[in-house]
Amino acid sequence: MKTQSLLMELYKNPTAELVYSVLTLDERFSDEIHEFSANVRNKVHDRVIHLRGIIEISNYCIHNCSYCGIGRECSGVNRYRMSEGEIIENAVYANALGYKTVVLQSGEDSYFSAETLGRIVQNIKKKADVAVTLSCGEYSLDEYRFLHQSGCDRYLLRFETSSEEIYSKMHEGQKFQERIQSLHSIYESGIQTGSGFLIGITPDLVSLTDDIMLCRSLDLDMIGCGPLIADPATSMKDFIFPFEKEIAFRTMAIMRIICPWAHIPATTAFDAFSPQGRVKVLDSAANVFMPNVTPLKFKLNYNLYPKKTSVDESAELSFESSKKLIESRGFITGQGYGHSIRKGYFQS
Numbered sequence: 001m002k003t004q005s006l007l008m009e010l011y012k013n014p015t016a017e018l019v020y021s022v023l024t025l026d027e028r029f030s031d032e033i034h035e036f037s038a039n040v041r042n043k044v045h046d047r048v049i050h051l052r053g054i055i056e057i058s059n060y061c062i063h064n065c066s067y068c069g070i071g072r073e074c075s076g077v078n079r080y081r082m083s084e085g086e087i088i089e090n091a092v093y094a095n096a097l098g099y100k101t102v103v104l105q106s107g108e109d110s111y112f113s114a115e116t117l118g119r120i121v122q123n124i125k126k127k128a129d130v131a132v133t134l135s136c137g138e139y140s141l142d143e144y145r146f147l148h149q150s151g152c153d154r155y156l157l158r159f160e161t162s163s164e165e166i167y168s169k170m171h172e173g174q175k176f177q178e179r180i181q182s183l184h185s186i187y188e189s190g191i192q193t194g195s196g197f198l199i200g201i202t203p204d205l206v207s208l209t210d211d212i213m214l215c216r217s218l219d220l221d222m223i224g225c226g227p228l229i230a231d232p233a234t235s236m237k238d239f240i241f242p243f244e245k246e247i248a249f250r251t252m253a254i255m256r257i258i259c260p261w262a263h264i265p266a267t268t269a270f271d272a273f274s275p276q277g278r279v280k281v282l283d284s285a286a287n288v289f290m291p292n293v294t295p296l297k298f299k300l301n302y303n304l305y306p307k308k309t310s311v312d313e314s315a316e317l318s319f320e321s322s323k324k325l326i327e328s329r330g331f332i333t334g335q336g337y338g339h340s341i342r343k344g345y346f347q348s
């Protein structure tokens, strides 16, 4: 099948076979794939890129995920937890800079009960004109419902891998089915749901195809993926990305083609992965960019993996430079909250 008809078929009727065929196309077809994906994004999202300010509220974690640099047993981590007041103040500051969404992210820190998180969200909503996304790990359906009632708009919880076997190997004491159940609970609570996986966590393209197809079948509002980066503080310190780098970029393009409605960020991990990696994802597939607005003194200690860029950049600088970057690539910076368009997409 010619590349264009293959891509059109993938767009119209995504199947695992088609995803695999596109993943395995020769590198000489890469430009054509990325161009197709960019056209889908431009058509559905009007060349608008939403900026979300990310606040890393705590690097305490009860879990010990094999790849993650802030896991419970990682040594040499300077642990910190922002106070409720600091988080709210930081969200208000992000809003003053121009952000219409703040994303609060943390390790799975038992200090942040649903009640505490809910109170923080309520206070942010009283003081700032922003949508709030949380990315703080697993809670129960009732707790997600409470968070929704407290004003939480969106929640990010990656399933990390669709392989149950690899999931249990890499997430000591955690269960894949519980992760998926949490995602269903987020969805059921009425919160816009985001998930995704670590590209390269499984070393073969059949499993990568399964990961991509799971994003599609979960019917997500947001899809966040990034390549796995070796962190020296973890047991995966010698990890080597198992594919050509193009596979990571192509994964994002395929995701865009099969989930046109989804909010897809160009994640920071792409910059640690490849020079200008985030820009490449922005050019080809993403419609969301997430600058870091964590106060500098904390941000330096939130190392999920060794970051190569923006670690010492102030929040103010990262907003301005992201906006400039977006506009220099011919995009428009989103002015609104940038809520999910999934339901509208299927009605039209």
Ligand code: SAH
Residues within 6 Å of the ligand: 067, 068, 069, 105, 106, 107, 108, 135, 136, 137, 138, 156, 157, 158, 160, 197, 198, 226, 227, 228, 229, 230, 231, 269, 304, 305
């Ligand atoms: N505690 C929250 C947030 C986790 S951090 C939760 O459980 O969802 C956010 C994401 O960073 C993770 O879901 C994981 O996919 C990613 N991440 C962690 N370590 C990484 C690494 N070494 N390389 C790339 N991404 C990583």
